[in-house]
Amino acid sequence: MFDDRSPIYRQIADRIKADVLSGALKADEQVMSTNQYAAYYRINPATAAKAFQQLVDEQVLYKKRGIGMFVSTQARDMLRAQGRETFFGEVVDPMVAEARAIGIPLAEVVRRIEQHEKGEV
């Protein structure tokens, strides 16, 4: 389930962020407890708690004392803004490099993107 390589808490935090971005987790929605997380993913509860703490620090989640963890109202917008900052560097640039390496002209890549925009794909 986890690759046992990069710290598990970071993988969990990334997974929750992805759920917030995709809309699977909505604003002010309660997330599973650390224990539920730990049991589901078969990980140490302290590891799950660490992931949650990181998300609280990053203001993706907020804590209601005695109740649990909730998705903060601004979480999605914030993550989207962060994603936009890194999108070209982390997604587009490597894609262009890959296209060059295997010999696909960039014009064809652009055409494909335009097809997406027109809803043809």
Next chain:
Amino acid sequence: MRVDVQGLTVRYGSVTAVDDMSFSLSGNKIYGLLGRNGSGKTSLMSALAGYRKPAGSVLLDGEPVFENAAAMRQVCLVRHMSDAAGKGDKVSHVLEYGAAWRDTWDNAYALELTDLLGISLKTKVGALSLGQGSALGVVVGLASRSPLTMLDESHVGMDTPTRYAFYDALLNDFMAHPRTIIISTHLIEELASLLEEVVIIDSGRLVLQEEADVLRSRGTEVTGNASDVDEFTLGLTVLGEKSLGRTKAAMVYGTLDDSQLIRARQLGLELGPIALQDLFVHLTEPVGGKR
């Protein structure tokens, strides 16, 4: 339960199994005790459980454990051939021992676990298969609900579904009843995500004690052109190396700082994480290669 070990030495005749070991566990965590065969894991745990008189000191919540009734009540060690039963005893007798002699014993939970792990109450301990014997050890270990619970190689002989049932039971019971649990295992890959802290020993000595997640982030595999890798790793702790043609991969131990990360990018080196199991293998490999 807090555990403090100071200058612990265990000898069998001329063999030194544990050699002047010192460490402390702050408690209420799941600890992984990792070491190769013969590294002293069982001897260490036996001393922690008051199974043998320690040379050096073993304190549980500040109290010496050996022949200390109050401290002994708090400890449960299960070694792979269960000590908690005679071979002629039926499984049901083993549970009766627990119920009779342990104040913290949860018999309903013990029955639930024997059922879950597929052990018949009527079978004699000597007639159990290796895996079932291990599973019975898990029952005794978990149902004892001891503030210090130690499971030594408890997975031995269990098939994969039983092992996963064991991991789930362990985790759920730990969350419901937090306590100090020490597990020794060779199946590091499988158990790694359950561990909060890792203690690695080798040849009776402590190699390191670290939070599992921190340890995971501490190893880096550096891959690239052989001469670049050599340049980059100069002065770093290199646990192991392997080459394929002109490409070389080096396992580096220790956190890399920003300037090192920039240098790696300049050299076009690929940096990747190392699995806990690989780290363990390299941390316990003596200089000069394999045993």
Next chain:
Amino acid sequence: MKVFRHLTTTLVAYGAIVAACVFLAVLAATFTLSLFADIVFSGWMMVSVQIARWFVLWVGVYVIHNVLPIAIAHGRTRREFLAAATGFSAVFAVAMSVLAWLGFLVEDSVYDVMGWRNHPHGSLLAYTLMFAVWCGVGMFVTAAFDRWGYGGALTLPVGLALVAVPGITMPGTDDLPVFRDAPELLGEGWHVVSVFAWMITMALTWAVARAMPVRTRT
């Protein structure tokens, strides 16, 4: 107390079942023998002296070799266990000698009815002391073997000397040439020597088992 209760209830019950079965077997054997020959001795005396004490010794072995490690694995100290085992050896000896005595009660009346000849047999006290010492020697020697391996064999002469003590005044056992006159000189006072012998077995068991490691069983 928990350990004492466990040892006593399980092993006394076990001893009683074994004794009852053996008694019936002996009686059956005696009747069978009476078809071919005159009965001139007590079968139960043979068994209760020559065989029962080995059974009691074996129980001592079992208590130290099997139950002690289990008790430690369940969070009990050696001190707690040995205290329980000491009390147990006394209670078990009393229980076994009462069983022997009950056997004689039944056997005597059977012999009376059948007109068979019988021998005098040891008193309750004599039986109790014999069983207590044999049980204690079983514990002591086992502790030595468990602790030192084959080196434990060095304690065997001590064990032999100790078991000889209560047997000297017991009908149904052979006299020891060296000590032949001593019991007669001391009379009933010899029992005091047997009590000391039992106390020595317990002291030795404590001394050996007090810091004994629990080994991994294979």
